[in-house]
Amino acid sequence: MGFLVVVATIILAVAGLSIVRLHHHPIANLSRAFWLAVPLLVTGLAFFVAGEEWLIRVAVVLIVLSMVVSYMHLMAHFAALAHRPTLLPDQMFAWGWLAPYAGMFIGVFVGILLRSAGGEATNLFLPIAAGVLVVVVIASMRSIEVIAAHKRDHEARRAAAAAVEEPVDIEVQMGDVFADLGLSLREKDVAALLMQGHSQAAIAGQLFVAASTVNTHVKHIYRKACVNSKQEFIDLCQKKLEEAQTSPSVG
Numbered sequence: 001m002g003f004l005v006v007v008a009t010i011i012l013a014v015a016g017l018s019i020v021r022l023h024h025h026p027i028a029n030l031s032r033a034f035w036l037a038v039p040l041l042v043t044g045l046a047f048f049v050a051g052e053e054w055l056i057r058v059a060v061v062l063i064v065l066s067m068v069v070s071y072m073h074l075m076a077h078f079a080a081l082a083h084r085p086t087l088l089p090d091q092m093f094a095w096g097w098l099a100p101y102a103g104m105f106i107g108v109f110v111g112i113l114l115r116s117a118g119g120e121a122t123n124l125f126l127p128i129a130a131g132v133l134v135v136v137v138i139a140s141m142r143s144i145e146v147i148a149a150h151k152r153d154h155e156a157r158r159a160a161a162a163a164v165e166e167p168v169d170i171e172v173q174m175g176d177v178f179a180d181l182g183l184s185l186r187e188k189d190v191a192a193l194l195m196q197g198h199s200q201a202a203i204a205g206q207l208f209v210a211a212s213t214v215n216t217h218v219k220h221i222y223r224k225a226c227v228n229s230k231q232e233f234i235d236l237c238q239k240k241l242e243e244a245q246t247s248p249s250v251g
Contacts (some may be wrong), residue, residue: 031052054120177240190217194230195237 174195178188186207193203200218204211218230227233 089141102119173241173244174237176244177237180240181221182220187217187221190214191221191233191237194218194221195234197234 057220149161163249174192175188178191181191183191189207190203198206200214201211204214207214222228224232225233
């Protein structure tokens with residue numbers, strides 16, 4: 001019994017110090033906080049199932065402290081998420097919820113090994129365990145949903161910032177120019193080859209279509225662009241391309 005008192009005292013002291021440390025430094029020592037919650041639960045529930053009156057009182061204190069540490073551990077992970085956007089939702093699920101809950105079951109089985117639990121202890125624990133499991137799963141799924149949403153927003157903002165910083169690809173801008181002219185998909189292919197200076201016969205060979213088909217596409221392209229020749233079309237597209245490249249800097 002004296003040994004158990006010493007063990008309980010040490011665990012209580014370490015738990016108190018860890019709670020204070022997590023409170024002042026929420027993103028520090030996440031793994032250490034996790035390993036503290038598990039022995040708190042294991043020891044507390046082992047004492048509880050053992051059934052002696054003074055052990056039950058100590059067990060209540062240990063279990064309450066384990067809940068406090070688990071809660072602060074979870075909050076520390078949320079705080080770390082702001083500095084580590086790559087933290088995966090399944091890591092949050094495992095570290096923040098399931099690991100302490102596993103410690104609860106370990107404690108019960110250890111207590112059963114120390115002393116065979118009576119029917120009253122079993123009947124008391126099972127409904128509590130089932131209720132806690134339901135709440136934990138619901139809260140965990142909600143946490144994962146929120147974290148995933150934050151990650152998506154972060155990635156979208158990062159992609160938008162990168163798009164502003166990096167120059168836009170010429171082919172992408174040219175595709176936008178063709179789209180503004182109302183060209184179809186096949187007409188865009190023909191127009192891109194026209195911009196490279198290819199003749200209609202060469203375009204027909206590259207696209208594996210008849211020359212008459214290319215001739216029809218070219219007529220449609222010139223009509224939509226309101227031009228009469230290939231050079232006029234090239235000049236028009238280059239002008240629109242320059243406007244597209246300079247418009248962001250003007251704004």
